Amino acid sequence: MATATTLSPADAEKLNNLKSAVAGLNQISENEKSGFINLVGRYLSGEAQHIDWSKIQTPTDEVVVPYDKLAPLSEDPVETKKLLDKLVVLKLNGGLGTTMGCTGPKSVIEVRNGLTFLDLIVKQIEALNAKFGCSVPLLLMNSFNTHDDTLKIVEKYANSNIDIHTFNQSQYPRLVTEDFAPLPCKGNSGKDGWYPPGHGDVFPSLMNSGKLDALLAKGKEYVFVANSDNLGAIVDLKILNHLILNKNEYCMEVTPKTLADVKGGTLISYEGKVQLLEIAQVPDEHVNEFKSIEKFKIFNTNNLWVNLSAIKRLVEADALKMEIIPNPKEVDGVKVLQLETAAGAAIKFFDRAIGANVPRSRFLPVKATSDLLLVQSDLYTLTDEGYVIRNPARSNPSNPSIELGPEFKKVANFLGRFKSIPSIIDLDSLKVTGDVWFGSGVTLKGKVSVAAKSGVKLEIPDGAVIANKDINGPEDI
DSSP states (O other): OOOOOOOOHHHHHHHHHHHHHHHTOTTSOHHHHHHHHHHHHHHHTTOOOOOOGGGOBOOOTTTEEEGGGSOOOOOOHHHHHHHHTTEEEEEEOOOBSGGGTOOSBGGGSEEETTEEHHHHHHHHHHHHHHHHTOOOOEEEEEOTTTHHHHHHHHGGGTTSSSOEEEEEOOOEEOEETTTOOBGGGGTOOSGGGEEOOOGGGHHHHHHHTTHHHHHHHTTOOEEEEEETTBTTOOOOHHHHHHHHHHTOSEEEEEEEOOGGGTTSOEEEEETTEEEEEOGGGSOGGGHHHHHOTTTOOEEEEEEEEEEHHHHHHHHHTTOOOOOOEEEEEEETTEEEEEEEOOGGGGGGGSTTOEEEEOOGGGOOBOOSHHHHHHHHSTTEEEOTTSOEEEOTTOOSSSOOEEEEOGGGSSHHHHHHHBSSOOEEEEEEEEEEESSEEEOSSOEEEEEEEEEOOTTOOEEEOTTOEEEEEEESSGGGO
């Protein structure tokens, strides 16, 4: 593995100047300052690992364990309680709902029946704690963008039977590309001067916040980390039990790729270790091969199970040197760089790390209003315990593909344009473009395309049943 650790004189000077500038940023802690300088130093030294394509091997079933090959689970509730007492659930809660036209944390968007992502997560853990008499705590990793709002929001769960802890991930200054100075030193002192450095930061932030030691002191052993917008990321005792029995310090849930997931990171065996391969690391001449479903059959759901003592050991040793993802942005016309890392890339640093090849149902992310349409429709039901379950009446194992035009991008507009969510249990695909409004009790089946002509409002009447049609005007309904 080619890694260069010495800096050129020019880069060393860059880093020294940056160090002095960052030393004066009083908004952030010493831990954040050193973490940031460390990250930039690694970036400048060009230590990025160059993947030797010929060394990539498909992981065996020992390394990426099929779900039905996981160790069998005891039915005894006493054993279940023992397992749950070792568990902590952590949701990545740093993202804003801006892409869906919402202010505040994404986790407070209403998913179904007036309940938000966070409401459902709390319901699920409340039900577990009540059923087994255990105390699984919930941790929320916020960013400086979501911290204040989240503190207010979690107050409504004060009477629940869950211990809810919030902590912040690091806050790093954006780098001005031109002269490598921190943006906040350029007079941009607002939020735009800063960024959260990706979810790879979950490990040092758990440690720096003091939460890690507190959890270890309570006898907790594993943390289940997942994105707060993945409705499928529910506690799975089968996975936890397997990890404890086999002393696996890390497990990444992967699931078979469909054509919708071709850009997702995948697990490979490389030089005797299991590691994450992201599209950004793939040489141009191999990108099509990476996207193919034949060679790389699985992708990372970002549901991760990690041993808490192992996190402590590796953070203290400064051993978690995940691949750096450079993310160029522009703030008020100034080109800036933010360096980020991903939690999944940490897999190669943990002992006996594995993947678990899980059912697709454990990956149900809501990234756009088209996903909201799926989970609010009759394709899913919501249980009393807060679980979103797929309707068994649908015979097709995959979900319909849904494309909604920009008129539907914001949640408020999306909700306004559907008097009620259509029945889509027999839908294969839906494409909507233009100024389209749906009445109540509409049923969509097969392949449906609805395209309003430019400047014309197209209304789908109440109770309409549309099967395998292209609709361009009222006459086509």
